[in-house]
Amino acid sequence: MKKKKPIYKRIWFWIIVVLFIIVGVNMTGSKTNNSNTAAESSSSSAADKSDQQSSVASEATSESKTADVPAEYQSALNKGTTYASAMNMSKAGVYDQLVSQSGEKFSAEAAQYAIDHLKADWNKNALNKAKSYADSMHMSKAGIYDQLTSQSGEKFTAEEANYAIENVKADWNKNALAKAKTYQKDMDMSPDAVREQLTSENGEKFTADEANYAIQNLNK
Known part of the structure; x- marks a missing residue:
């Protein structure tokens, strides 16, 4: 009578063992992937919440700053912006117009607030003024420079006037x-x-x- 082979020497035994190992590895990998996905989702959600909170905080701060500005100051800033953007006035020209008794009659403090917070390209304003003088009034280069810097004229700085003269296109x-x-x-x-x-x-x-x-x- 033949002796039976031990079970660990049988081929089918090792096939079953290998299958169990493969299944176990796949299950472990699946759990790891699920864990990573959950972690990434949690991290993304936390980042989104943080961004939203930062945005809300920023808006609240901005609203708070606006609320702290006196109405007169804000009005002066609005007027100053109009003079700078629509009329190409200089910084000094805008200030003088804001405080002038024959102009806007704002307080010196409100006008200074407007000048400090006004966003304008003064070089560009000087250039636009120079173009206007050259095209419509046929002025000379020296005449335009003097008009741009004159205290009874446009009141631009020497640097702004030079920029305008160097860049204006005129015959x-x-x-x-x-x-x-x-x-x-x-x-x-x-x-x-x-x-x-x-x-x-x-x-x-x-x-x-x-x-x-x-x-x-x-x-x-």
């Missing part, structure tokens, strides 16, 4: 000619008198070359 010869024709037609001035007015420091402040161009083309 100064053409402007000089337009001015010369105006003097000749409206004031019956002689060519020599026109030339003098064009180059005068108390007049138009064109260069000698620009004035010569104007005189040479005056009757063309």
Whole structure:
């Protein structure tokens, strides 16, 4: 009679063992994945809540700051923004308009608050003013600079005026000619008198070359 092989020497025994091991590994991996997914979901949810809380806190802080600002100050800021954006005024020009007794009549404190919180590109404002003077009034480069920086004019800083002059696109010869024709037609001035007015420091402040161009083309 043949001896039976021990069970651990039988092939089917090891097949069953291997299957049990595979099933066990898969179940462990599934639990791990589920655990990781749950952890990630929890972390994402916590992050979303944190963002929402930060947003609410930020809005509350902003509303609180706005509520703390006196109505006069906010009104001055609104007016200042209009002057800067719609009329291309300088910082000093906006301030003076806000406190002027013939202007907005705000207190100095309210006007200063407006200036401190006003968001404006003063270089851009100076450039827009320069373009307007060059295109509509045919002014010279020097004349525009003086008008931009004048305390009885636009009151821009020297740096802002220089930026404007360096970036404005204008035909100064053409402007000089337009001015010369105006003097000749409206004031019956002689060519020599026109030339003098064009180059005068108390007049138009064109260069000698620009004035010569104007005189040479005056009757063309």
